[in-house]
Amino acid sequence: MRLTRLYLPTLKEVPAEAEVVSHQLMLRAGMIRKLAAGVYSYLPLGLRALRKVEQIIREEMDRAGGQEVFLPGVQPAELWEESGRWAVFGKELLKFKDRHDRDFCLGPTHEEVITDLVRHEVRSYRQLPLLLYQIQNKFRDEVRPRFGLMRGREFGMKDAYSFDADDAGAERSYQQMYEAYSRIFERCRLRFRPVEAETGAIGGSFSHEFMVLAETGEDSLVSCTACAYAANVERAEIGPARQASPAEPERPLEKVATPGMKTVEEVSRFLGVEPRALIKTLLFETEQGPVAVLVRGDHQLNEGKLRRHLGCDLLALASESMVEELTGAPMGFAGPVGLKARLLADQAIRVVRNGVSGANERDAHLVHVNHPRDFQPATFADLRVAAEGDPCARCGGEQRVSRGIEVGHIFKLGTKYSEAMGATFLDEAGRERPMVMGCYGIGTGRTVAAAIEQNHDEHGIIWPVPLAPYQVYILPINVKQGAQREAAEGLYRELTDQGLEVLLDDRDERPGSKFHDADLIGIPIRITLGDRALKGGRAEVKRREAAAAEEVPLAEVGARVLELVRG
RNA sequence: CGGGGCGUGGCGCAGUCUGGUGAGCGCACCUGCCUUGGGCGCAGGGGGUCGGCGGUUCAAAUCCGCCCGCCCCGACCA
Numbered sequence: 111m112r113l114t115r116l117y118l119p120t121l122k123e124v125p126a127e128a129e130v131v132s133h134q135l136m137l138r139a140g141m142i143r144k145l146a147a148g149v150y151s152y153l154p155l156g157l158r159a160l161r162k163v164e165q166i167i168r169e170e171m172d173r174a175g176g177q178e179v180f181l182p183g184v185q186p187a188e189l190w191e192e193s194g195r196w197a198v199f200g201k202e203l204l205k206f207k208d209r210h211d212r213d214f215c216l217g218p219t220h221e222e223v224i225t226d227l228v229r230h231e232v233r234s235y236r237q238l239p240l241l242l243y244q245i246q247n248k249f250r251d252e253v254r255p256r257f258g259l260m261r262g263r264e265f266g267m268k269d270a271y272s273f274d275a276d277d278a279g280a281e282r283s284y285q286q287m288y289e290a291y292s293r294i295f296e297r298c299r300l301r302f303r304p305v306e307a308e309t310g311a312i313g314g315s316f317s318h319e320f321m322v323l324a325e326t327g328e329d330s331l332v333s334c335t336a337c338a339y340a341a342n343v344e345r346a347e348i349g350p351a352r353q354a355s356p357a358e359p360e361r362p363l364e365k366v367a368t369p370g371m372k373t374v375e376e377v378s379r380f381l382g383v384e385p386r387a388l389i390k391t392l393l394f395e396t397e398q399g400p401v402a403v404l405v406r407g408d409h410q411l412n413e414g415k416l417r418r419h420l421g422c423d424l425l426a427l428a429s430e431s432m433v434e435e436l437t438g439a440p441m442g443f444a445g446p447v448g449l450k451a452r453l454l455a456d457q458a459i460r461v462v463r464n465g466v467s468g469a470n471e472r473d474a475h476l477v478h479v480n481h482p483r484d485f486q487p488a489t490f491a492d493l494r495v496a497a498e499g500d501p502c503a504r505c506g507g508e509q510r511v512s513r514g515i516e517v518g519h520i521f522k523l524g525t526k527y528s529e530a531m532g533a534t535f536l537d538e539a540g541r542e543r544p545m546v547m548g549c550y551g552i553g554t555g556r557t558v559a560a561a562i563e564q565n566h567d568e569h570g571i572i573w574p575v576p577l578a579p580y581q582v583y584i585l586p587i588n589v590k591q592g593a594q595r596e597a598a599e600g601l602y603r604e605l606t607d608q609g610l611e612v613l614l615d616d617r618d619e620r621p622g623s624k625f626h627d628a629d630l631i632g633i634p635i636r637i638t639l640g641d642r643a644l645k646g647g648r649a650e651v652k653r654r655e656a657a658a659a660e661e662v663p664l665a666e667v668g669a670r671v672l673e674l675v676r677g
Numbered sequence: 678c679g680g681g682g683c684g685u686g687g688c689g690c691a692g693u694c695u696g697g698u699g700a701g702c703g704c705a706c707c708u709g710c711c712u713u714g715g716g717c718g719c720a721g722g723g724g725g726u727c728g729g730c731g732g733u734u735c736a737a738a739u740c741c742g743c744c745c746g747c748c749c750c751g752a753c754c755a
Binding site for chain 2: 119121122123124125126127129144146147200201202218219250252253254261267269291307308309318319328494516519521549551553585588589590591617619620621622623624625626629638640642670
């Protein structure tokens with residue numbers, strides 16, 4: 111492709127709306143343009159990178175026994191009512207009516223559609239297992255789209271669905287997808303980590319997220335420095351707290367005045383104690399009645415863990431009036447001692463010695479609070495958000511927290527959808543049984559963005575060869591010089607004939623502009639043709655990530671480039 | 678949904694507080710000349726209902742009201 115023909119609007123300046131580097135670079139490199147909040151157009155360069163990711167995914171899905179389908183983006187409400195998600199999915203589901211006043215939505219995911227498709231056609235265990243996938247845009251009306259392609263409202267996704275006759279089969283399918291995903295992200299040359307994850311609105315029993323490691327990631331993940339355990343912080347289990355040794359002696363319980371001191375920060379500063387000595391008392395309303403939860407002052411409650419522990423659907427922080435009713439004090443002075451409510455505690459509370467808590471009395475706290483002398487929770491459990499340095503739940507080693515971009519997510523769904531929607535088959539014994547399902551997603555645009563987050567410098571993108579929109583950038587310094595132009599055209603033909611994807615910068619521009627654009631769009635190999643090297647019958651070959659170029663005789667450039675592309 | 682901010686030519690911005698000077702600057706774009714190893718130089722030129730609607734005023738980009746769009750923080754979330 112010739113630069114004089116390519117639709118490549120690059121930008122010198124950073125558009126004000128772009129926060130993260132991948133968004134900035136995709137705009138500047140002319141890959142994408144925004145149409146509305148969270149809705150983007152792909153330009154030729156961006157589309158080529160996207161297609162590279164999609165092709166790798168296709169190959170690995172096919173290799174794992176998948177078959178590609180293409181499902182509708184517009185879906186009728188009835189299907190969603192059948193699965194029960196029309197009401198539950200919430201405002202992210204973009205709903206509308208057709209001219210006959212029938213309800214539809216833009217598909218945010220395709221479990222309903224695929225289950226509907228399969229239930230009509232699959233009758234026998236002989237037709238299982240089945241793995242179907244598609245690559246298509248989804249629409250989720252996100253509350254706050256941001257970071258360009260990282261969190262759009264309309265976004266590209268590969269979604270796959272497995273149907274098995276039993277749990278063991280579903281387990282195998284899941285495992286196959288786990289391996290396929292690992293291969294996909296390896297082939298994309300990404301630094302990533304599979305982590306145990308929450309299942310959220312998709313439902314199901316078990317899942318892994320594939321996280322691309324990046325500081326700008328929206329997710330936090332916890333990994334053990336000693337063993338293989340890794341999980342999304344939302345999910346990450348924490349091992350039992352270590353007892354401080356030697357244990358401090360218990361001191362007598364004492365009430366102190368803390369006028370107006372409500373937050374952990376205020377109380378700890380006022381009393382001159384570390385936040386970790388405080389016992390936070392959080393009050394919740396649930397359908398099972400009010401619940402009080404204790405967490406150390408420097409820890410954060412994990413509502414997901416609490417919800418699972420209680421097995422409740424409704425879980426909301428208690429209102430001000432509720433707090434007063436339960437504790438007899440305004441918000442900010444709740445404590446476990448003498449509190450008449452169901453009491454749970456994070457396991458770290460067990461080893462807090464001479465702690466500080468609210469006194470259930472306005473402007474007062476208790477110091478030297480000790481378990482079990484002063485309070486006795488019904489249970490201790492793992493209820494907090496994992497933090498740097500927490501003990502690993504599997505091996506007791508130390509956990510580390512890092513940031514990641516969720517590019518893939520695999521779920522073991524079980525029979526949630528097949529039962530709700532009647533996707534059944536007859537087994538060998540002639541019994542009717544629900545299919546056991548799994549679903550597996552990869553954000554395609556997000557993967558491109560993640561690759562840029564991991565591969566860039568101050569000048570622009572540095573594409574890994576497998577994702578590069580083009581592999582080679584031929585840059586004649588001055589196209590008005592016949593020798594340079596001819597050498598460039600010759601190499602362009604030769605490399606293109608070899609099957610390489612080549613850009614020829616045939617623009618009559620200053621060299622500086624061309625070098626800057628070449629660096630910005632990040633093509634892995636640049637061939638510069640200027641008088642300097644050309645006099646000796648050579649071209650300069652430079653890898654984008656390298657500091658210096660090498661001079662290569664014109665006749666050997668083709669071979670050298672192929673070597674670099676493959677290498 | 679709560680809090681904050683922004684909207685002036687394709688992009689980045691100034692001007693708005695304190696109403697009135699020919700709507701301006703940089704980049705990009707067009708023409709000509711010049712130049713060609715890291716975003717050259719000179720000259721000329723095109724492009725704006727100042728987000729929209731309404732109001733105040735002799736006069737509104739500027740003041741007031743409503744609406745729309747976008748961005749950031751939080752809550753939320755495959």
